[in-house]
Amino acid sequence: MRDSRQFTRRPLLAALIGASCVMPALAHADINPNFFGYARSGIGSTAGGGSQTCFKAAGAPAKYRLGNECETYAELGLGANLFDQQGTSFDFASRVAYVTAQDNDSESLQDADNDIALREMYVTGTNAVSGLPDGSTLWAGKRFYKRHDIHMNDFYYWDVSGPGVGISDIDLGVGNLSLAWVRSSGSDNDNFPDQGQRLSDDTVDIRMTDIATNPGGSLQLGVDYGRASTPEWLENYYDNNNIDYEDGDKGWMGTIEHTQSNWFGGSNTVALQYATDGIITSNGNAVGRPAGGLVSQDGDMWRVLDHGHVWLVQDKLDLLYAAIYEDKNMDDDSGRKWFSAGVRPVYYWNDIMSTAVELGYDHIEPQSGVSSYNGEDHHVTKLTLAQQWSAGRGAMIRPTIRLFATYAKWNGDAYEEAGVANSLDTGSGPNNVDFNDTDGLTFGAQMEVWWGS
């Protein structure tokens, strides 16, 4: 006899409904809020003077993050199960994100480098649409949508988050089908005289997940099609001014991903992606949504990556690893090739204290049209040693308080001039290494925490 115990994902909060009750007693439902979130914050300095410099290769979409984050970032979420009856449930979730430069005590969220942003506000209805397989979930509102990331360098390689609507996790037997329509508007400041004209960039996301392939392994296939939805008056304006928008405002991306669980105590994920034109994000790390703003972005991109977590010695030594190769080939030669690799072994002295080392390498080979940073091949290597105190053992166990020292080395001058990138990106925090330095050392402390269930 197997007495299987099934967990309840969320507390059942709906009011007590008697067997004789005909009307759902929603008006009397108790709200049991679910508080969840994530935060990191700390303090750091650059050896030689000044606050902490964070080392990121200019032109790279990401940097290795251990001992290399210069901002306070937090997401505070509130949600609740609002209805749970006869197999159908409705859940609400919201999330606000905060970022500050962690310069001093009172930091206005309106100042440069600081921000407060509404990231999520949505409702899911699980088994709300009758006739669909169990688990199908209808949703609407703005949300983080099935984001795929590499934790170690904070790189989101498949992220179409935003306001949207969709139905997800329809169990078709061979896998789960999810369909979504999401939005990431841009503004055409370059071509339109009245700045801030919004382009409604729509993305349709279709993905099949949980396709079983081998024991512990599953495949995920996805296609995203994005286009800028332009109103007629805007198209007339483009036509009258000979602006080519037809090619640039569309794009699609395909993703094939395989995840292997039971992989030396952790998991391994390998992904291959190809994208065209407007869906290639020109900068930043949120790739997979339309470029927005750029009405004419032509080119293609392909990317292969592998990342995962393994236990080298169970409960004693684990390892995060990542490797990425990306070739962004733009028709105006503004693209680049990016190679990145990193490892983060962590040795656990006991349940609380651990020592982490993170070695990361980023190499950028720009196309000939790049002018906003070092147009030559350049690379950044960073090495961090951190002593950590955490609520347990394991790569994703938080909260963590860590003391760190980070050494980075790169080729070429760090910056061209104040605020202008050369080999190092200038937007990742204070720029406190000298212009012509080719290495730097920082030290500091940071906390990181996530909570919720």
Next chain:
Amino acid sequence: MPQRHIAILLSGLALTSLAGCASLVPHGDTAVAPAKQSQQALAQATDCCDTLATLPYQPLTVGESQSLTLDTHAPMHQFEDGASYFQAFELPRTREPLTFKLTSTIANDQVFAPTVLILDEDFQPTQRVASDKFDYLSPNGFAGARLGATFDITPGPDAAYMVVYSNETARQGTTQYESAEKVYARVRGLALPPGPDPIAEHTATGNVTLESESRETGGGLLTPILGTRSHADSVTKTRNATARDEQASPSSASASTPDFDYRRMINAALKADDIELAMQLAERAEREGHSGTRAWLAERLRSVSP
């Protein structure tokens, strides 16, 4: 240049895989083998004791969290419902209501599904917290997936000893749980890891933590209602913490406070449908010398029930 990078990438991947094959221990092996080993070890272990009376009881220190050794080095006894490794405790003789919290961590797809047995002074079982009373608790960023239960015991002649073990029926069961990675993904709005949730086998050994605290030090429901009397108690106990266990022997608890109307308080608790509080008040009244309160409450409950 791209070819070189791809070569590096692929060789890196190959190295990772090869290194894995050479030196890493695949997860499956670590998970299943110890489960079988501990079951085999249990089958071969010899019974430590002839009767429940001869189990190795340790004194229980209230207010502490202790990790119970429930591995193959723990004592084993053939309980009525099966053989099991166990830990046994002698409850303090204070007769103050205690709250216990027992958690059993899920690790490597295994968990010890505990049963708690309460014995009277004569080592006869009087109460049981069965393994199915333990709830599955999801990982939350501060603690991993685990089974947990909270229960109240008022030590006395009917509750003098406690045994934590796992019976044979419980060991046939399994617990499906969520990995910390999955909860992290949900909390961060990431794609959930694919595949079904892992299933933990109920094993003969495990990691169990027992926490206990006096209901009075915890404050809780009783403090505002019992008012100054409760305060006086806790002040005395704090001042002479080491003598605490010996201080309130059954006979010394008879000093009553005539001005305290327990029956009125019990009536109020019943009115608020808080039978648990009513029962605690009755227990307390009995200890304070208001004998007959328990019987009076039982009568009241009988008249309230349909």
